Amino acid sequence: MPISYALEPDLSAEEFRSVLIASTLAQRRPVHDPARLDKMLRNADLIITARDDGRLVGISRAVTDFSYCCYLSDLAVDVAYQRRGIGKRLIEETHSAAGETTTLTLVAAPAVESYYPAIGMKQHHSCWTIPRKW
Numbered sequence: 506m507p508i509s510y511a512l513e514p515d516l517s518a519e520e521f522r523s524v525l526i527a528s529t530l531a532q533r534r535p536v537h538d539p540a541r542l543d544k545m546l547r548n549a550d551l552i553i554t555a556r557d558d559g560r561l562v563g564i565s566r567a568v569t570d571f572s573y574c575c576y577l578s579d580l581a582v583d584v585a586y587q588r589r590g591i592g593k594r595l596i597e598e599t600h601s602a603a604g605e606t607t608t609l610t611l612v613a614a615p616a617v618e619s620y621y622p623a624i625g626m627k628q629h630h631s632c633w634t635i636p637r638k639w
Contacts, residue, residue, distance in 0.1 A: 506558050508591060510598050513554045518543040520561045528563075528581035533614060551575075553598045555582070555591045562586040565595040567603060575603035577611040593624045 518539050525531040535541045545566065546552060555563030563582040569575035577599055582591045600609045612632070613621055622628065 508562065508586075508589075508594075509556050510594060511554055511556070512602060513552050516546055516552050516554060516561075516564070518546060521546055521564065521566075524561050524564050524581050524583060525579075527583035527585070528587075529584060529616075530579065530581040530614070534579070545578075549578070551599055551602050553595055553602065555586075555595055557586065563591045563595055565599045567599050567609075569603040569607060571604050571607070573607055575600065575607040575609045577609055580611065592620070596624070596626075 521542055522531075522536050522539070525534050525536050548568075549566045550569045550571070551565070551567040553565040553567075554561055563586065564579060565577060566579040567575050567577045577596065580592055580595060582595070596609070600607070603609065610629070611621075
């Protein structure tokens with residue numbers, strides 16, 4: 506059965522947490538704070554999932570104005586499902602849902618920086634942040 510992709514604005518924090526852990530993204534996300542995970546989901550503009558026979562194996566969570574910009578905050582694919590094109594497809598689905606007049610932007614985790622150029626994304630060298638206060 507092929508992987509199915511869908512907009513899932515009502516995804517549960519529990520399922521979100523499980524795929525963050527299965528993907529290793531949990532190292533950089535507040536997986537021990539279910540209320541915060543739920544808030545992250547409820548305030549996102551786009552939540553796109555990848556499922557294998559109902560099992561959540563990937564997610565893209567983005568904030569966008571649907572016109573000019575789209576920030577892809579979370580891209581997570583279960584380690585057992587990586588290297589199958591799921592991440593690339595989640596990015597494509599996110600960009601399509603946000604509108605192709607948007608510029609899609611993401612901040613890569615250090616371990617996967619080489620992935621994004623391999624799927625055709627261009628690196629932007631001018632990014633500035635104010636760190637979060639945990």
